[in-house]
Amino acid sequence: MSAQVNSFITVIDDIYDLYGTLDELELFTEAVERWDINAVDELPDYIKICFLALFNSTNDMAFEVLKEKGFHVIKYLMKMWADLCKCYLLEAKWYYSGYTPSLEEYIENAWISISTPVMLVPSFFFVTNPITKESLESSTHNFTTECVEKYPAIIRHSSMILRLADDLGTSSDEIEKGDVPKSIQCYMHESGASEEEARQHIKFLISETWKQINEERVASSPFSKTFIEIVTNVARMAQCMYQHGDGHGAQDGENKDRILSLLINPIAHHSKEPL
Numbered sequence: 631m632s633a634q635v636n637s638f639i640t641v642i643d644d645i646y647d648l649y650g651t652l653d654e655l656e657l658f659t660e661a662v663e664r665w666d667i668n669a670v671d672e673l674p675d676y677i678k679i680c681f682l683a684l685f686n687s688t689n690d691m692a693f694e695v696l697k698e699k700g701f702h703v704i705k706y707l708m709k710m711w712a713d714l715c716k717c718y719l720l721e722a723k724w725y726y727s728g729y730t731p732s733l734e735e736y737i738e739n740a741w742i743s744i745s746t747p748v749m750l751v752p753s754f755f756f757v758t759n760p761i762t763k764e765s766l767e768s769s770t771h772n773f774t775t776e777c778v779e780k781y782p783a784i785i786r787h788s789s790m791i792l793r794l795a796d797d798l799g800t801s802s803d804e805i806e807k808g809d810v811p812k813s814i815q816c817y818m819h820e821s822g823a824s825e826e827e828a829r830q831h832i833k834f835l836i837s838e839t840w841k842q843i844n845e846e847r848v849a850s851s852p853f854s855k856t857f858i859e860i861v862t863n864v865a866r867m868a869q870c871m872y873q874h875g876d877g878h879g880a881q882d883g884e885n886k887d888r889i890l891s892l893l894i895n896p897i898a899h900h901s902k903e904p905l
Contacts, residue, residue, distance in 0.1 A: 631691065631752055638684055639714075639745045645680060646718040647809065655722050659715045665708045684711065695755050703755050710751045717743035725810045736816045737790065744796060746789030746864055747781050757856045784846040784853070788861045790839045792868035794832050799872030840865070 646655055658677050661669035667685060670678050688711065692704035717739050724731060731739075797812040811819065817828040843865060847858060874884035 646722050652726050655719055659719045662715045663712045710748050713742055714748050721810045730811045730819045732820050733816045740793045741789040744793040746792050750785050753860050754857055784861050787839050787843045788865040791836055791865040794836050795868040795872040
């Protein structure tokens with residue numbers, strides 16, 4: 631499930647960043663919001679394939695949850711994809727207009743556009759057992775509203791760390807390629823800080839956000855320990871992946887060495903010499 635969701639995130643992100651015109655992106659965003667298969671007819675051919683695959687795969691995911699857990703979740707999955715696409719569209723509008731948002735304005739959009747909610751909301755449904763109407767509306771502080779419309783604080787904090795760590799590792803290269811200003815550039819533009827000062831400020835924000843995650847982890851929570859650990863692992867992964875640059879897009883470097891060491895290369899065994 632996670633691999634499928636992440637594949638769609640990558641493809642859709644490229645459509646908004648690289649391939650789609652603003653008019654095409656508005657049509658695609660509207661189609662996702664409507665979640666209507668008939669909307670395919672209004673889309674360019676290359677986007678038709680993406681929308682149809684997203685529509686079918688998401689409906690299949692909802693079917694699996696309904697079959698295994700007995701709860702119909704399609705409206706929640708539709709909402710998370712619509713939220714992501716609306717945030718992508720806003721960033722595209724900023725790019726085409728040459729607009730540089732304030733840091734606060736950027737973060738308010740970017741913590742969703744980094745796609746963490748899209749990764750975590752399906753995880754909630756697959757690791758929570760059983761799913762009941764009561765667990766959504768009572769035990770989880772109205773999860774229907776809190777998690778899908780507003781998203782709980784721990785998801786937002788984890789998403790913030792992924793967003794800011796990503797910016798620290800990739801923003802320079804992405805700006806050169808042609809992308810919207812990231813948190814570093816927004817802070818520089820807003821405050822007049824140097825790039826190094828801006829990077830230190832972003833690192834400070836990450837540190838403060840980790841404090842909030844740690845508070846959430848020890849506080850009484852409606853979420854299972856399994857789900858809280860998944861959410862925390864996203865933030866951990868972010869700082870590992872972007873510690874030495876773009877660990878997602880780059881094909882070599884420190885992250886490749888780490889993966890080879892962890893999963894591929896055998897661990898050397900050194901036996902002690904007899905005395």
